[in-house]
Amino acid sequence: MPRYLMVLIFWCLFTSASVVATPKGGVQIEKTESSDVWGMYTSDLGGHPAMTVFDDGISESIDDVELANSIKIKLYLDDVRNNGFPTSAEGERLMRLGPIIESAITESGGLFLGRVTTNSVRWNIGLVPNDVKPIENALLAGSEEHDFRYEVFVEPDPDKAAYWQDLYPTDDDRQVMVDMEVLRSLEDHGDDQNAERPVEHWVYFDRKKDAESFAKWADQTSYKEIDVSRQKNGLLARSQWLVRLTHNGTMRLNDITHHTLKLSRRAREHNGLYDGWETQVMSD
Numbered sequence: 182m183p184r185y186l187m188v189l190i191f192w193c194l195f196t197s198a199s200v201v202a203t204p205k206g207g208v209q210i211e212k213t214e215s216s217d218v219w220g221m222y223t224s225d226l227g228g229h230p231a232m233t234v235f236d237d238g239i240s241e242s243i244d245d246v247e248l249a250n251s252i253k254i255k256l257y258l259d260d261v262r263n264n265g266f267p268t269s270a271e272g273e274r275l276m277r278l279g280p281i282i283e284s285a286i287t288e289s290g291g292l293f294l295g296r297v298t299t300n301s302v303r304w305n306i307g308l309v310p311n312d313v314k315p316i317e318n319a320l321l322a323g324s325e326e327h328d329f330r331y332e333v334f335v336e337p338d339p340d341k342a343a344y345w346q347d348l349y350p351t352d353d354d355r356q357v358m359v360d361m362e363v364l365r366s367l368e369d370h371g372d373d374q375n376a377e378r379p380v381e382h383w384v385y386f387d388r389k390k391d392a393e394s395f396a397k398w399a400d401q402t403s404y405k406e407i408d409v410s411r412q413k414n415g416l417l418a419r420s421q422w423l424v425r426l427t428h429n430g431t432m433r434l435n436d437i438t439h440h441t442l443k444l445s446r447r448a449r450e451h452n453g454l455y456d457g458w459e460t461q462v463m464s465d
Contacts, residue, residue: 214292215236215238215239215292215293215294216236216238216239217238218236218238219234219236219237219238219295220234220235220237220358221233221234221235221358221361222350222354222357222358222361223357223361223434224354224357226297226299226300227300229299230264230265230266230299231298231299231300232266232297232298232299233295233296233350234295234296235294235295235344235348235349236294236295236348239292239294239344240344240349243294243341244341246292246308246341248291248292248308248309249308249337249338249339250308250309250310250311250313250335250337251306251307251308251335251336251338251341251342251343252286252291252306252307252309252333252334252335252343253306253333253334253335253343254282254285254286254304254305254306254320254331254332254333254334255302255303255331255333255334256275256278256282256302256303256304256305256330256331257301257302257329257330258298258302259274260274261301265299265300265301267298275303277327278323278327278329279296279305281323281327282305282320282323282331283305285316285320285323286305286309286316287307288315288319289309289313289315289319291307291309291310291316292307292309293305293307294306294308294348295344295348297347304347306343306344306347306348308338308341308343308344309335313333316333317333320333352445352449353442353445353446356438356442356445356455357434357442359441359457360434360437360438360441361434363458364432364437367432367460367462370462371462371464372462372463372464373463373464373465374431374432374433375431375432375433376463377429377430377431378430378431378432378460378463379429379460380427380429380430380437380440380458380459380460381406381425381426381458381460382425382427382428382441382444382455382457383423383425383455383456383458384423384424384426384454384455384456385412385422385423385424385453386421386422386423386424386451386452386453386454387421387422387452388452389411389422391422391451391453392422392423392451392453393409395424395447395448395451398447398451399424399426402443404426404427404428405426405427405428405429406426406427407424407425407426408424408425408426409422409423409424410423410425411423424453428440437458440458441458
């Protein structure tokens with residue numbers, strides 16, 4: 182049975198600064214580049230579903246970026262579904278508009294950090310220098326040519342709150358990211374997401390009493406095949422306690438995250454670490 186656990190991402194961060202000379206020896210613009218490691222997750226914002234795409238790799242160095250202002254470009258969507266997400270046709274339009282908005286930020290010495298799509302709008306977020314007039318001019322030219330509606334919000338942001346608070350995932354968001362990646366892997370192997378099957382989970386604890394307390398809760402919550410065992414961790418040169426448990430369910434995102442979020446939260450409350458899950462590929 183294939184094991185689908187936490188997806189390991191190898192960071193290939195190449196965030197760097199480069200100097201771009203303007204024509205005729207004009208003022209130079211120092212450009213801070215994005216990393217090549219991006220993440221995506223779904224969440225709830227004010228009662229509306231949201232999809233966030235963000236530069237995950239730059240988290241290692243963003244606090245050292247000298248840009249001290251954030252920009253949020255609110256792009257209004259023209260054609261949306263009942264949940265506020267774009268239709269397929271609108272998604273194609275956004276694919277065309279995305280590079281225009283991102284380049285308006287980056288070509289003016291700014292740093293594009295990510296975007297949040299929710300409730301019939303898309304927020305494009307970045308860090309920018311003090312002079313945002315070139316960005317405003319680029320957006321105006323782009324909107325006149327490609328007919329899109331937008332608003333621009335700029336404010337001082339020395340602590341990079343636009344990244345850490347508006348884009349960077351919480352522990353729950355990070356778990357959803359992992360689940361989405363695993364579900365994509367299952368889909369690539371021909372899995373039928375609507376087919377119910379056993380799903381096994383792993384939770385680790387340093388102390389036996391925490392593991393047993395968690396196992397008791399899991400039993401009362403109707404999880405099955407609960408097993409508590411001692412595991413030797415060669416890397417840490419110490420033992421840990423592993424709790425294994427199962428549930429029956431589908432591979433629909435809302436179904437699996439209902440369990441993974443509940444288990445990871447409860448694990449933290451019991452001083453443990455939720456380590457992932459595995460299941461079988463179910464195909465027609």
